[in-house]
Amino acid sequence: MRFTAEVKVMLKDGISDPQGQTIERALPALGYTGVGEVRVGKRIELKLDAEDADDARAKVEDLCDRLLANTVIESFEVEIS
Amino acid sequence: MRFTAEVKVMLKDGISDPQGQTIERALPALGYTGVGEVRVGKRIELKLDAEDADDARAKVEDLCDRLLANTVIESFEVEIS
Amino acid sequence: MISTLHRELGLTDGELEQIVDRLGREPTHTELAMFSVMWSEHCSYKSSRNHLKNLPTEGDRILVGPGEGAGIIEVVPGVAVAWKIESHNHPSFVEPFNGAATGIGGIVRDILSMGARPIALLDSLRFGSPDDPKTRLLIDGVVHGISSYGNSIGVPTVGGEMVFEDCYAENPLVNVACLGVIEHKQMNGRGEGDGNAAILFGSSTGRDGIGGASVLASAEFDEDSLDKRPSVQVGDPFTEKLLIEASLELIRSDLVVGFQDLGAGGISCPTCEMTSKAGTGIDVELESIHLREPGMEPFEVMISESQERMLAVVEPSRVDEVIAVCSKWGLEARVIGRITDSGNVRVLSDGEVIVDVPAAALAEEGPVYDRPYERPSWIDEVQASAPGVEAPGDLKTAFLELLGSPRIASKRWAWSQYDHMIFLGTIEGPGSDAAVIRLPGRDEAVAITTDGNGRYCYLDPYEGARLAVAEAARNVACTGARPVAVTNCLNFGNPEKPGVMWQFAEAVRGIGDACAVLGTPVTGGNVSFYNETNGRAIYPTPVIGTLGILDDASAAVPMSFTSDGDDVILLGTTGVDLGGSEFATVINDSVGGSPPTLDIDAERALIETLVELAPLVTSAHDPSDGGLAVSIAESAVAGGVGVRIDEDADLEPHVALFSETPSRAVVTCTPASTEAVVQVARKHGTPARRIGSTGGDKLIFATFEVALCDARERYETGLTKRLSATMA
Amino acid sequence: MTSLATPRVGVVLFPGSNCEQDCVRSFRALGAETEMIWHGEKSLPDVDLVVLPGGFAHGDYLRTGALARFSPIMTAVEEHAAGGGLVLGICNGFQILCEAGLLPGALRKNVGLKFICAWAELRVENADTAFTRRAQPGQVLKVPINHFEGNWYVDDETRERMVANGQIVLRYTANPNGSLEDAAGITNDGGNVLGMMPHPERACEALLGSEDGAVILGSVLDTLGLSSATSGVR
Numbered sequence A, B: 001m002r003f004t005a006e007v008k009v010m011l012k013d014g015i016s017d018p019q020g021q022t023i024e025r026a027l028p029a030l031g032y033t034g035v036g037e038v039r040v041g042k043r044i045e046l047k048l049d050a051e052d053a054d055d056a057r058a059k060v061e062d063l064c065d066r067l068l069a070n071t072v073i074e075s076f077e078v079e080i081s
Numbered sequence C: 001m002i003s004t005l006h007r008e009l010g011l012t013d014g015e016l017e018q019i020v021d022r023l024g025r026e027p028t029h030t031e032l033a034m035f036s037v038m039w040s041e042h043c044s045y046k047s048s049r050n051h052l053k054n055l056p057t058e059g060d061r062i063l064v065g066p067g068e069g070a071g072i073i074e075v076v077p078g079v080a081v082a083w084k085i086e087s088h089n090h091p092s093f094v095e096p097f098n099g100a101a102t103g104i105g106g107i108v109r110d111i112l113s114m115g116a117r118p119i120a121l122l123d124s125l126r127f128g129s130p131d132d133p134k135t136r137l138l139i140d141g142v143v144h145g146i147s148s149y150g151n152s153i154g155v156p157t158v159g160g161e162m163v164f165e166d167c168y169a170e171n172p173l174v175n176v177a178c179l180g181v182i183e184h185k186q187m188n189g190r191g192e193g194d195g196n197a198a199i200l201f202g203s204s205t206g207r208d209g210i211g212g213a214s215v216l217a218s219a220e221f222d223e224d225s226l227d228k229r230p231s232v233q234v235g236d237p238f239t240e241k242l243l244i245e246a247s248l249e250l251i252r253s254d255l256v257v258g259f260q261d262l263g264a265g266g267i268s269c270p271t272c273e274m275t276s277k278a279g280t281g282i283d284v285e286l287e288s289i290h291l292r293e294p295g296m297e298p299f300e301v302m303i304s305e306s307q308e309r310m311l312a313v314v315e316p317s318r319v320d321e322v323i324a325v326c327s328k329w330g331l332e333a334r335v336i337g338r339i340t341d342s343g344n345v346r347v348l349s350d351g352e353v354i355v356d357v358p359a360a361a362l363a364e365e366g367p368v369y370d371r372p373y374e375r376p377s378w379i380d381e382v383q384a385s386a387p388g389v390e391a392p393g394d395l396k397t398a399f400l401e402l403l404g405s406p407r408i409a410s411k412r413w414a415w416s417q418y419d420h421m422i423f424l425g426t427i428e429g430p431g432s433d434a435a436v437i438r439l440p441g442r443d444e445a446v447a448i449t450t451d452g453n454g455r456y457c458y459l460d461p462y463e464g465a466r467l468a469v470a471e472a473a474r475n476v477a478c479t480g481a482r483p484v485a486v487t488n489c490l491n492f493g494n495p496e497k498p499g500v501m502w503q504f505a506e507a508v509r510g511i512g513d514a515c516a517v518l519g520t521p522v523t524g525g526n527v528s529f530y531n532e533t534n535g536r537a538i539y540p541t542p543v544i545g546t547l548g549i550l551d552d553a554s555a556a557v558p559m560s561f562t563s564d565g566d567d568v569i570l571l572g573t574t575g576v577d578l579g580g581s582e583f584a585t586v587i588n589d590s591v592g593g594s595p596p597t598l599d600i601d602a603e604r605a606l607i608e609t610l611v612e613l614a615p616l617v618t619s620a621h622d623p624s625d626g627g628l629a630v631s632i633a634e635s636a637v638a639g640g641v642g643v644r645i646d647e648d649a650d651l652e653p654h655v656a657l658f659s660e661t662p663s664r665a666v667v668t669c670t671p672a673s674t675e676a677v678v679q680v681a682r683k684h685g686t687p688a689r690r691i692g693s694t695g696g697d698k699l700i701f702a703t704f705e706v707a708l709c710d711a712r713e714r715y716e717t718g719l720t721k722r723l724s725a726t727m728a
Numbered sequence D: 001m002t003s004l005a006t007p008r009v010g011v012v013l014f015p016g017s018n019c020e021q022d023c024v025r026s027f028r029a030l031g032a033e034t035e036m037i038w039h040g041e042k043s044l045p046d047v048d049l050v051v052l053p054g055g056f057a058h059g060d061y062l063r064t065g066a067l068a069r070f071s072p073i074m075t076a077v078e079e080h081a082a083g084g085g086l087v088l089g090i091c092n093g094f095q096i097l098c099e100a101g102l103l104p105g106a107l108r109k110n111v112g113l114k115f116i117c118a119w120a121e122l123r124v125e126n127a128d129t130a131f132t133r134r135a136q137p138g139q140v141l142k143v144p145i146n147h148f149e150g151n152w153y154v155d156d157e158t159r160e161r162m163v164a165n166g167q168i169v170l171r172y173t174a175n176p177n178g179s180l181e182d183a184a185g186i187t188n189d190g191g192n193v194l195g196m197m198p199h200p201e202r203a204c205e206a207l208l209g210s211e212d213g214a215v216i217l218g219s220v221l222d223t224l225g226l227s228s229a230t231s232g233v234r
């Protein structure tokens, strides 16, 4: 069966995120106040063949571990549909 | 009230995605077959003050238009929680 | 059936008639689309050709002149370089990052198409005021796009320009020049040989950039241009890098008869140009083209401007080897057609002929317009208006303000984002008058620069263009190199307006006159018209890219003061030239009067002097924007060495300091060499006068002094201060 | 392994590498023999040092080094390193070594979020390595940097251990990118794998602005010369 996976890769808590900080700093000048805790990560979509949703999840998590995320600095979440 | 927003920014359909294509081409060598349609985008998390969920959404969508997405080539989706 | 479609594609009724006449029938949709791109201003030079043909194009060292992907210049027998400039103005305004990135990609493929390895890039940029937040985003996007693409493909960006002027606010100019070195064999892009295969290699073909040539690059901007955005192309530098390596390997292994890059006009362009040049034809099998998206219309396939693609013509027996080389580099390569002797470009879809057009009709027989031109009356008013030459209240304040003005201040913010060192050839990099690039594995170097002054050209396009040619040649000569060839990028407004056309004609005349005297023939270039938004045109802006040759890279002359106790010598004479100057604009807020008048013979003598002086001097730098004072400060800051200068007592102090008289250079030498330097100058009829000496930690002028560290602070932070406000 | 006195340097060429020729030229100028190794090979030729050069392997798409670490040659590079063979990763090569787990940590985007091409000063913190033996302890080298992702990170525990072991071999005198420990170059536990963001191969000629890079490249060659002279201990 063909599944769609959505992978979110974000920097781990405690790892500073200069991209998020830069956006946060730019916001007041654009007239946005009250916005904070901006974090920037990646979103990866893909389609894959798998037996069932669990199999698909297992495959994608393995792919994340090995390739899509660098677990030294990043954490990931997988959604299958 | 304080809301959490999750923003997904992806390249528009029809705009080529060299990153996604390159990853896709590399996968068979890693032993992954049956994976396709890989697309890479951004995911941004932030917190903001707003009247209510609608207000929060409106604010974040405006922010996407102006800063977070490059609407020439990217489309975005906003989720508020 | 066709009705007004041709107009939407940018073809006039007359042009349609011409097509129908030539074909003897109505064109098909796909044919019409192909004509629309090949006959667009961008591809056909229909408004400019009549003027460009008067440019001098021949010289001893010119192996290939205009008309090919790039000019080819002989450095020493057996060693040649390719040199060319291109504009990517409109795409960079629509999408700064990708527009600039794909601009780099395009010029690099032009160089590659000649069989040369790209080894250096220059970026010549013009924007509106850096105080405008929108402009700041644009600048950031363009510089980031160049950096990301150029660095990734491993070609150093070694110099350029960055100019700010309100007229570019809605029409930024992004011109990029590329230098290549022929590694193995020069290619000619000819589609020879009945029965040979045409192989398309590189990226797949998608809907990106459809109509780019005729809609994006050749029509004025207006409110609905925002809707044209989806045709933006995204650059893929990784594939470009593979394309470079694969193409060079194909040449090295002698596997291709000819090849050409796909740029504006997509696949329509090489199919008709390569065959037209060779007097052959081609049959293209539409279905064999590797598509990125389903459901593309034939016309979309034929004019798609998907990036990073090349077309090779290959003998049938070598096809497998060519495909093997491409796949080694991870590139898709497919035979998409065959060379024929029909003289026609034919496209077959599902066995049906959907295009059958003489190759020459598309490639060479496009319309040529003798557009009417007329000197606009406002020129008189502008020239008669106040040139803003009054003395400033305080010389030191004016000096510091000039030094920190965005146009003069260091562009380190931009060039530190560019890899400018790869290939171990950057002997003089960004920050000097011209970049000096040692050819890989050799002693010889070439010096390259781009220069243009839109303000001068606005005041007087003929003089302004001559001044640009002179400045570029002088910048090259300052390094000790002899200027030998010119490429040019002509950025103008709407050529259908007689005033704009007059500016264009005058500028081309000026370039031709100056190049003829300086012995720097024009080897190619690019014309970008329609740089107008809502009827307002940019300053006429010819950008001149000059290339010079230096036999020994290690003899290159730096622009920085290198040691204490050197004599400072001014070559040339300072006159009262403040019209259109940086001083008049920044300090007196005035753009009027006339630009300096160039004495081209004095310029030629100065260049000869500089070339001969190279072994005698420790530094050389020409006064340009901001005049002598700024030039002295730049050399002092670059070398970290102070200086004492005695101004010309015959001139008002602010004139002596800030006048932009051309044909001058400041050189330094040890006192023991001063006499010899003066002798050489005298021999060439160039005035030479000792005006001071280096040393210390101050800049000391007759009327004021500044600590070197204060000058550095102004110069190094002037641009970033203006840019930093909200740069994300 | 080789008994030849001339050290043999293998430079791996990944698709998208772009500093491989510069590495070859600089190592040759210092007297090494060089060989280019295509990333698709499964085994290494007879070389004493493996260099992973700078560039943008696989376009640096997804993350720098993320795809390159899966190139077939990397298994052989890992074996070479595991056997004590010398490996030098420069810039993108450093990033690939981290991704491959041959060096600790990861390289993040520069804090300034800009690509930086500039001269940098590196202090040699440990002159007692295979890669720095020509340097004096504390010597400052002028070598250019050229990267967007040079901001090295490692967890605290590893970091303390590395500092104690002298694995932070080169430090920036003025941190340009946010790198922890001001690290510009680090080694693995065994000291036979060095990753550095600056480009020593660009600084081996006075005409280009500095010859200090030759201290690093020459140190490796000295090490190899010594080891081949003393019967090829690797």
Ligand SMILES: Nc1ncnc2c1ncn2[C@@H]1O[C@H](COP(=O)(O)OP(=O)(O)O)[C@@H](O)[C@H]1O
Pocket: C123, C124, C125, C157, C158, C159, C160, C161, C162, C407, C408, C411, C414, C415, C429, C430, C431, C432, C433, C434, C450, C451, C475, C624, C625
């Ligand atoms: N966009 C840019 N990219 C790279 N280098 C640049 C850029 N803009 C300016 N420079 C460099 O800054 C220096 C000063 O430029 P410019 O003032 O135009 O020099 P000149 O007056 O000698 O023509 C030159 O070395 C030039 O190459």
Ligand SMILES: [Mg+2]
Pocket: C433, C475, C621, C622, C623, C624
């Ligand atoms: Mg100059």
